[in-house]
Amino acid sequence: ERSGASMAQPETTRVFLNNVDSYASRHIAQVTFEACTDSVKAAALISDVEAELVSNHKRTFQVVGTVSHPSAVERPHRLDRDELLSKLMGCDVVIYNVTQHADQVEEALWAASALHSEVEHFSGPKMFILISTIMTWACSKPADPDDLELPFTDAIFWSRRAHPNFERHIDLEKRVVKMGKTVSLQLFSTYVVAAGLQYGMGEQIFHYFFKKSWLGEDGPVFGDGENIVPTIHIHDLASVVCSVIQHQPRPYYLLAVDDSNNTMEEIVKKIASVLGPGKIQKKPSEDAFLTKDLTDSLLVSLRMEAAYIKKLFSFNWVCQFGLVENIEVVVQEYRQSRGLLPVRLCVLGPPAVGKTTVSKKICEYYRLHHVTVKGTVSDTIARLVSSLLSPPNQSELSTLNRNMNPAGLEEELLLNVMRDELMTHPCKNQGYVLEDFPQTREQAKELFDGKEEDLSCVATEFVLCLEATEAFLLDRVLNLPESRVQEHNCEPENFSRRLAAYNEKQSEDDVVLNYFYEHDIIPLQFGNPNAEADCLPLMQKVIDMVGQPRNYGPSSQEVKEEERRKAGERLRREAQERAEVEQMEADEARARAARWAEWTKKLEQVRQQEEEELEATSRPMRGYLMEQVVPTLSQGLTACCRAQPQDPVDFLAEYLLKNNPFEA
Structure with a gap:
């Protein structure tokens, strides 16, 4: 048990929140900023549970934090560890939400450990709040084997057993709780808020079912749909966090769930009846793992009760009795938040x-x-x-x-x-x-x-x-x-x-x-x-x-069809361009062949004409040679062949001189 010593609060309280651009953290930051500036009155304390109330009527809150997407801010969205630690040291309350992004578990453990090791350098008291998930209870044994409808409460948190995929989460919870026990609460207090599946303000984990119904499709129910899903409106979760900041209760582990205990089939059927055609479609539970928008959390079955929250805090619930009972409010928030x-x-x-x-x-x-x-x-x-x-x-x-x-x-x-x-x-x-x-x-x-x-x-x-x-x-x-x-x-x-x-x-x-x-x-x-x-x-x-359209835009199937259509058009255009190029090349080849044939024909005509001209020019000379030179020369060559002299050229020359018919 920890003492109920209160933590002196400064006039301006700096609150750090990781991934402030994510669904849950964004709304927690908004409610913290808007609601925590007013005093939240605590209920009468009963049993052995006590909470110290801090008067904060004049307190103002400044919310700072990291973001998960680079486009959310102008500066780099990820700080190195040294820079992040300096930011955390400058805050009075550090909130780490690990319900939406599993990759934040390691950073949350580092942040809590780093702050714990720097306690002696604190300029004032600090608080660390871990917003975890009820999936760390997913494999818990019934509180009473003879009464399976007896709900789990935060009073028996020590007996919880986590889903195999959430072992790191439960280890983080245990280490955060332990850190708060090893130092004075006046310097460093730690809390774990195990939140049910959040809904409202545009939806996140239940968005798949809202969108299906809004588009007029049947609501899918995976498995038999009889699993009881612990839930809480995101605004009510933020109110719980605000109450923890303001009241610093002695219990360091709190369940944050509403009073609904609805089954998954009841939730899907209600969404479908108010937002869609009112029909549901049963599917094998294995199909849930084939849909990227669904998580293990939707298959959990836990009957839970937030005992400490009811005893310690008094705030205005938005949906105390759950999603099914307040479906009209939630649907209106869904439409407004998403501009639908x-x-x-x-x-x-x-x-x-x-x-x-x-x-x-x-x-x-x-x-x-x-x-x-x-x-x-x-x-x-x-x-x-x-x-x-x-x-x-x-x-x-x-x-x-x-x-x-x-x-x-x-x-x-x-x-x-x-x-x-x-x-x-x-x-x-x-x-x-x-x-x-x-x-x-x-x-x-x-x-x-x-x-x-x-x-x-x-x-x-x-x-x-x-x-x-x-x-x-x-x-x-x-x-x-x-x-x-x-x-x-x-x-x-x-x-x-x-x-x-x-x-x-x-x-x-x-x-x-x-x-x-x-x-x-x-x-x-x-x-x-x-x-x-x-x-x-x-x-x-x-x-x-x-104004502009108020809808989801094209569905993934329509986007794929549009991509296929554009790809088909591109292929047709490329084929047409290739055909045009081939046609142009063929036309050029034919034109080139025609020009070559024409040039060859003209060249042949020129050659033939030259031959005819040469023949006409050389005919008198051939006649002269045949009449005056060839007969004597032929006789000389014949004589040379018969005599076969050693110097045939000299022999031929002497023969022509001796037998020149023009000297006779």
Whole structure:
């Protein structure tokens, strides 16, 4: 047992927190900075557990720390050990959170050991708080084998057994606790806060399930889902840390969990019912290890109770009874923290102005759901027909059929169908583009103001009103393809009737735009939109009005498909470039061969001409030689061959001199 001696606090308390840019540490730092400046009153002390309260009404807190990503700050994100120790020595409270990053276990042990060895150089008292994980209890034996529902409490922390993957964590816990026992608490006190799985404020460990439900997919439950998962809202964990700083209780090991003790199936099912389609899908527990967003912690089964926190501290819990009981609050935090707010937009205008084309482009850019009267009614009837065996659906389908008339559904039933569509999870999560509805102020009031239910979560935020002259519309209808004419009911007689009905509604005082003006929604009006040719000017105005998309962006599968598409385009482009190069080289080769053939032909012609010229020039000389020289020379050569003299040249010369026919 340690004494309850209080630690004198300075006016400004410097708090160090590792990885302040991570999910848990960021929110702990924020709550510490905001909440710890006010005094937290301690509950009446009971049993043998005592806590000394420190009056800190005038205390201010300065939070400093390291970060895990270089982009979080301008300076280098990792300090060397000597520089980090000097920073720690300048702080009054050092908090190390190892629940999210296992690589911080070694650094936390070094930090606690370094501070412990420097106690004699402290300028004032210091506190070291280790935020650990309940996974150091994962393999603990039941507190009472005969009562398996008896929860583990921090009073029996000495009997805990860690999960094999968290042996380093439990060793760190033990060494931190031991350090606090070996020195005076007035100089250096240590605490271990074993936190349940954290949720809230955008999510971290449960984010996988929230995202699945938000995207409209079934919630995956790994194994039988009967494992009890200890949890705590991140804000409540931060409040526990603040209370430890302020009250410095005698117990040095505290469990930080809420009172829920929900099973994993209950948690996933609740998330799916509020945020998604409400369905879960059982999967083998082994599949959890194949998903990088999941950890061993989600398969733990521990029934726990934070006994000391309830006895020692009194703070305003955000979610004392857990995630399941406070799912609406947690879902709202999730949407706000991650910016996943729905975009709800109405596109109105006369027939054939291009509402469908513009609506599809907006849906594609913002990844919204395109809602039309025709599509919604058709889907509703198809859904009811496919489930005729259900008596409630038979009754609803009969009501639809009874209320159908040549012009469509009766207005009250149409409003109910459209309201139900806007209340679906896809429309509530991502948002919608509602095309060509409502058409009157009364319809808008009934649709968005509702009756008994609160429809503020689905009421439109933005209105785009397309405008065009009658001449523009007529010209556009005349130039539409026949398939589009039939699809959009734009035959000349039908179009004229629809346009006249629209103009009649617009001439009334109680037009639909008046409803939006009354609710401070200023419609964006755009005239003569040429959506088929160029939608960029209109889309730019829509983006200026609505802002950037509020979603996750493309999924990993879509990113891979886009990469494959780009790779395919690149390969096709490279193949086309190679084909063009090959074609160019082939053309050049053919041209070169043609030039060579032409040059060769001309060269041959020149050679033949030269030969002919030479032949013509040499013919008189050959005649002369044959007549005057060759006969005598041939005789001389014959004589030389017969005589075979030693000097044939001299013999031939003498023969020619003696037998020269011109000297006879």
